[in-house]
Amino acid sequence: MINMGPQHPSTHGVFRMVMAVDGEVVVDVEPHIGYLHRGSEKLAENELYVQVVTLFDRLDYISNLNNEMVFCRTVEKLMDLAIPERAEYLRIILCELNRVASHLLFVGTFGLDTGAMTPVMYTFREREKIQTMFEMVTGARMMHNYIRIGGVKNDVPKDFHRRMQDLISELRQGIDEADRLLSFNEIFLARTKGIGTITAEKAINYGMSGPSLRASGVPMDIRKDEPYSLYDRFDFGIPIGENGDSWDRYYVRVEEMRQSLKIIEQAMEQISDGPTITSTRLVLRPPKGEVYVRGENPRGELGVYLVSDGTDKPYRVKVRPPSFCNLMALKELIKDTYIADSVVILGSLDIVLGEVDR
Amino acid sequence: MLGNLKGLGVTIRTLFRKPVTYQYPEEPKPIEERYMGFPVLTWDEKVGEPYCTGCMVCVRYCPTNCMSAVMKDNPLHPEGKSTRRKIVDTFEINLARCIVCGICVDVCNFDAIEMSHEHELSKYVRNGNRADLGQLLEMGKEYQQEVSWVSKKDKKSEEES
C-alpha cells in the first residue's frame, strides 16, 4: 500500500490517494478527499444573495467568473429577470477569457506532471497577461466578484477594445508556442498516449462531463445542446477526441482555447452600447421556489440547485461540482497502470480541490 | 523525433528574449486603476471631517464581518459647518479578514469607503493588521491624492451642470 499524501509535489491541491500496488502495477486506488472542505453550502444559507456570489468565486478558484455566472443565472431564472444585452456580451467575453486562463494553467501543470519544467513558465506568462486584463476590468486578479445578479457590476474602461485585440493576438502566439513545445514531443506522446483510456459509455455512466468526456468521443457541450445567454449567436466548434486517453484530454483543452478566442473575437464585434445592469435592489427577495441551472465550466458541467423561501437569504444552495464527478472515474482509470502513470492520469482529469470539497 | 527537435527550437528562441521578471521590491508591478486593495475611509477636504457617518450599512453587508463601527453626534453640525448630523466615532477593519470583495463600496450611500491600492499585509506586530480610524483615514488620504479622487456626488453634480 502506497500513500500519495495530502501534499503532492505536483499541484492539484490537498488530495490523498492510497494505492494498492503489486510490484510496479497499481491494483486498486482509494481517494481520500475533504481536506479543503469549507462548508460553502452551509455558509450560503446565512448570507444575502449578493454575498453568496463571493462564496461561489472561491469554489473553483481558477475559473471564478464561470462560477459566478452560473449562480447569477440561477437567481435570474428564479426571478424571471431580463438582462441587458451589453451585460450578456461582457459576461460571455470574460467567461471565455477565464476558460482560456484555466486551460493555460492545466497545460502548464500537466507538463510539470510529466517532467517538463518549461511549459509552466510559458503558460503562466500568458496567464499573467489575462489576469492583468481582469485587473483592468473588474479590479481584482482572481476573486473578481464582478458578475452580479441582473448584469455586471460596472462598465468596462475606455481602452478595453484596443487592449483586448492586442491580448487576443498575444494569446494566440502563446498557445501556439506551448503547443509546439509540448504537444507532439515524442517523449510526451510516449508518456500520455494510451494511458488512462476510458470508453464513451463508461464515461457517461460515471457522470463525467466537460473536456474529459469530450475526449472519449461524446459530443456533449451545454453551450451547443442547450444554448444559454447568447451562445447561439456565435459560430464555434467543439473539439472531440477519439481514444479517450490522456493525450486526447490534453489536446481537447488546447483546441478549446483556440475556439474560445474565436468566440471572444466574434463577441467583440457584435457588442453594442447600452446599460450594463438592471436596476435590482441589493437585497433581493426572489419568489418561493426551486430551480436547477447548469453551465459549462472549463472543467465540466457546474450545476446549481437553489431553493428559496421568499426571504433575502437562500434556503438551500446545492452545487454539483464537475471535478467531483470526474474524480469518480479515477478508480477505473488507474487500474493496471504503473505508479508513474497515476500522476499523469490524475493530472489529465484536471480537478480542482476547491470544487471537489466545496 | 521531429516533435523533439521543434521543441528544442522553441526553447532556443526564448533564450534570447528579454526576461519578464519584475525585480520586486525595487521595481514593483504596475497596478491598474481599478485595482481593489484594502478598504479605506475618505476625508472631506472642504469641511475637514471624514465622509463616513457611521451608518453601518457596510458593516452589515460584509460577508466576513471584518468591520465594526460606532457612530456619534457630529459637533460641527449645529454650528452649520457640515450637513452630516452624525459622524463616525470609531471604526475598525481587520484587514487580515477582509476578502476584498468590494461590497462595502457598492452599498455605501456617502462615498465614504473606497478600495485603495494598498495590498501589502506584512507587519511586524502579530495583530498589526487591525486598522483603526486614524490609520484608515491616513491610507484614505494617500489614496485620494494618488488617484485625484472626486466623490460620486460631486461628479454627478459636475455632469449635470
Place this chain on the structure above:
Amino acid sequence: MSLLDILKTVSAVMGVLTVLSVVVLSLTLLERKFIGRIQMRRGPNRVGPFGILQPVADAVKLVAKEDILPSWVDRGVYWVSPLVVFVPTFMIWVTIPVARDLVIRNMEMGLFYIIAFSVLSIVGLVSAGWASANKYAVIGGFRAAAQLVSYEIPIILSVLAIAMLAQSLNLEKIVDAQASLPYIFIQPLGAFLFFCAGLAELGRTPFDIHPAESEVVGGPYVEYSGAHWSVFFLAEYINTFAIAALVTLLFLGGWLFPGLPGNVAVTGVLVFLIKTYMVVLVIFWFRGTYPRLRIDQLMTLGWKILVPLAFLNVVITAVALFYGFPAIILGLISISILIGTFWVISIRMRTAPKPVYTVRLYDPTLEVLDAR
C-alpha cells in the same frame, strides 16, 4: 620515482581538485541561470552581483543543515556510500588531458581506465539505497542501478568504434588523430549514441526518473540530508563535466582548433574549456525542454534501440576500415542511419510526415463533421 616526481604529481592532483571544485560550483550556478533564461526569467541574482556567490550560499546551507541519522540504518555502509560514489568520479580526471601534456598521468589505456572507473560509482548507489533500510530506497536504488548498468553498453561500444578509428586507447593520440576532421563528422551516429547514453548515465532529463523518483517514492537518496547529500550532488555535477569533457575529446577534437597551434598550453586549455562548456550547455538545454521517460520506456529505449544501433556502428566502422573506405563515406553512411532511425521513430509515434491528430472539431449545426 624521485622526490621531484612525487611532488609534481601531488601538486598536480591538488591543482586538479581545486580547479574541478571551482568549475563544478560554477556549473550549478550556470545551470540555474541558463534554465532561467530559457524560461524567460532571470536565474538567481540576489546573492552577489549576477548571483555569483549563490554556490557559496548553497554550500553553506547544505553544510549547516542538521544531519539526521535514522537509528535503523547500517552505519558503516551509510557513511561509506557517498565516498564510493564520489571517489571514482575524481579518479576519472587523472587521465583526462586538458591540453597537450597537461595531464596528471597519461596512460596508454586511458579510455579503458575511464570506463572501468565510471562503472564503480554504480555500486555506491546500490549500497546507498541498501543502507537506508527503507524499502522504497532499496527499490529506487536497484532501479537506478539497472538504468545505469544497461546504458554502459552503448557507451562502451561507441567508445570502441572511436578507438578503432584512432587505432589507440590513449586520449592524447585520439585527439591528435582528429587534426584533419573531428570525429563527429565521421561518426555522427556514435556521437549521438555516446551523448544519449552519457545523459542516461548521469541521471539527467529525459532520463532522470531516479532522482525524480521522489515524486512518488523516495529514490536512493531519501535518507541523506545536509552534507551527506551534498556529496552526491557534487558527484553528479563532476560526472556531468566529465562526460562533457569526454565528448569534447572523443568527438569534437579536444584542444585543437583550425588555425591555432596545437602545442601551446594556454590556447589549448581555452579551446578545451569553451568546447566543454558548449556541450554542458547543450545538456542543460535538453533538461529545460524535455519531459521525463518512464522507467520501462527508458529500458526499452536502451536495450531495443541504442544497443542494436551501437553494434551497427561498430560493424560499419569495421567494414569501412577493412576495405579502406575514405572517411567521408563512413560519415555519410553513419548519418543516413541516424536520420533513418529518427524517421522510423517519428512514423511510429505518428508525428511525421504530418502529425496525426486524434482530436477534431465538431460543429453540430452543420451536417458534415469537420475533419482536421
